[in-house]
Amino acid sequence: MKQASICILLLLTVVLSGCHNGKSVAIQLANRFFASLSDTTNGKPKDFFPQYTNLGIEGKSDVVDIDESDVTVENDTFTVRCYNSYTDASGTFKQDSVTLFINKDKAGKRRIFDSQGLVETDKDTQYFGKATGAFPNKALNDLDLAKRIENVRAMIYNEYLNTQIELSEKVKLLNWSWEISYSGDAHGEGRVVNNLEYPIEGIKYHINYYDRSGKFMAQDDGSISKELYPGEKYSFTFWSSNAKYPETANLRLDFPDMVVLNILKSKEYKGDEYQKFIKKNEHK
Numbered sequence: 001m002k003q004a005s006i007c008i009l010l011l012l013t014v015v016l017s018g019c020h021n022g023k024s025v026a027i028q029l030a031n032r033f034f035a036s037l038s039d040t041t042n043g044k045p046k047d048f049f050p051q052y053t054n055l056g057i058e059g060k061s062d063v064v065d066i067d068e069s070d071v072t073v074e075n076d077t078f079t080v081r082c083y084n085s086y087t088d089a090s091g092t093f094k095q096d097s098v099t100l101f102i103n104k105d106k107a108g109k110r111r112i113f114d115s116q117g118l119v120e121t122d123k124d125t126q127y128f129g130k131a132t133g134a135f136p137n138k139a140l141n142d143l144d145l146a147k148r149i150e151n152v153r154a155m156i157y158n159e160y161l162n163t164q165i166e167l168s169e170k171v172k173l174l175n176w177s178w179e180i181s182y183s184g185d186a187h188g189e190g191r192v193v194n195n196l197e198y199p200i201e202g203i204k205y206h207i208n209y210y211d212r213s214g215k216f217m218a219q220d221d222g223s224i225s226k227e228l229y230p231g232e233k234y235s236f237t238f239w240s241s242n243a244k245y246p247e248t249a250n251l252r253l254d255f256p257d258m259v260v261l262n263i264l265k266s267k268e269y270k271g272d273e274y275q276k277f278i279k280k281n282e283h284k
Contacts, residue, residue: 023071026078026102029110033100034064034084049112050105055119055146060086078102078110084117101141115142124261125149128156134274148274155277160260167255170195171203174233176251184244186220189237190251194228198266201227202259207238209246218243 033048037059045052045059063085070081080100087093098117105111119142121129129135129152140148171194178188186209194200203224209217220240228234 022073022078023068025110026071026080026100027066027068029102029112030066030080030082030100031064033112034061034082037061049100049115051113051143055115055142056150057119057146059118060088062086076103116140118142119145119149121145121149125152125156127265128152129274131269131271132273132277133271151278152274154281155274156264158277159264160257163260163263164255166196167200167260168253171200171228171253171255173205173251173253178238178249180245183241185239185241186243186246186249187237187239189235191233191235192224192228192253193233194230197230198263199227199229200255200259200263202256202262203228204254204256205236205238205251206254207240207249207251209240209243210248212247214248217246 029048032043033045036043036045036048038061061084065083065085066080072079078101080102082098082100083095084098085093085095096117099115100112101114102110102112105113116139121135126135129148132152132155134148134152135145171192174191174193176188176190178186180186186207190205192203205222205224207220207222209220211217218240220238220242222236222238224234224236226234
């Protein structure tokens, strides 16, 4: 009985010692990874996190805090919670909570195989990701999140192009005219119509002026300061002083990115658009 107890104690000691050593290795690996984000002398991030480049980020780290109590192990997978402090590109001090998941690769070396907290989403991507069902109401691992971000941006860019085409086809310049003042400045007026099924504001216009030989002289930019409702027509005036005595000119309407973005945000989403987009493009 006494010998059995001794054997159990020895076995428990070996297990605890192995666990402690494993935690130490995991912490060391995490520290080396964060160090590589600012200094690649002793290795690049992908040397410690082989799929790091798939995250599509440029991580930063000035100081990282890791305590052994923040390391857990299950089925030989070590979960390491880290507190990464750094100064971002705008000069703002930040501290992120990052979780690293560590296991052995095929060669038996411990490597980071995924993470949480390294990848961040901008406000617009976050909005469309939530609205279209790409981002569920739970924390995603970074590799999955990075892929979803890439897909959401591709989906929104596709909608952006379609909206630009729709705007160019349905918001029209009905007519415009101009003349030259005594001082050589060009001035005139134009008239636009909104044939969309929804209101639009923030429309801009660009006027290019040319001399008698057809050589470009200058461009004048302006905006239509009224929200146009469906079917509404509106007249605007302009005065250009940066091209003296032009001979010819052309005017085109422009729909800035922010205008298109606001239109996309104003649409109603069912929450299944992301899955439909993935299914449609999975064989491309």
